[in-house]
Amino acid sequence: MGEKKYNKVLTIILVIVVIAIFVILGFWGYDIYQKYYINSGLNEAVGEFDNRIAHIRNRVENDTVVNDVELNIDVNEIQNTASGGSSSNNRVARQTYKGYAVVGKIEIPAIKVNYPVLDRTTEPSMKVSVGVLYGVGLNKVGNTVIAGHNYRNGTFFSNNKNLKNGDLIYITDLEGTRIKYTIYNIYHTTSSDFEYASRDTAGKREVSLTTCTDDVNARLIIWAKED
Helix, strand or coil: CHHHHHHHHHHHHHHHHHHHHHHHHHHHHHHHHHHHHHHHHHHHHHHHHHHHHHHHHHHHHHCCCCCHHHHCCCHHHEEECCCCCCCHHHEEECCEECCEEEEEEEEEHHHCEEEEEECCCCCCHHHCCEEEEEECCCCCCEEEEEECCECCCCCECCCHHHCCCCCEEEEEECCCCEEEEEEEEEEEECCCCCHHHHCCCCCCEEEEEEEECCCCCCEEEEEEEEC
C-alpha cells in the first residue's frame, strides 16, 4: 500500500516537472520568436533608412535630382528636416515604420544596437522601436532623450545595463549626418526624476538614453556627449 502511494507521488512529481519544462520551453521559444520577428522588421527599416541616406548623399555629391520613383517617394509626403526651414537641400522622403515617422538611426556597437529612431515615445510606439522622448532633436545642440524598453528577450535597450563609460553611440539624422557620442555618465534614478532631460549642455550636442531597470522599479539613465 505504501509503495503504491510512493509511486503515485513520484508520478505526480514527474508530471509536474514535465509540465514545468514545457512551460519554460514555451516561454523561451516565444522569446526567441519575438526577438527574431522584432529584429527582422527593424533590420528592414534600418536598411531602408540607410538606402535613403545613401541616395541623399549621392544627390548632394553629384548635384543631381534623385528619381522619385526609384526612391518610392510620395511627393505629398516630402518633409523638411530643418526645423522650420524650407530649403529644398534639406528635404527627404518621409519614412515610416509601423505607422510612426523615422527621424534617424542609433547604433551602439558595444551591445549590437542598430535601430531606427521614431519621432515619439508612446506606449504603442515603444513596442516597435526606440523613440525620441524629449529634447531639441537628433544631432542638434542641446540634449535629446531617446527611450527604449527593457525586454526579457534582449531587444531595444535591454542590454544598456552592460554599457560603461567610454562606450560609443552613433546617431544618424535625416540629413545623413552621423555623429559619434561618448558615454560619460551612467546611473539609476526614480521614474519621477526628469531633471536629466532638460540639463544644460554648455552649447554641446548630447544624448540621453533612458530605460527601465530589470525590476522596473527604477530608471537607468545614460549620458553621452559629442567627441
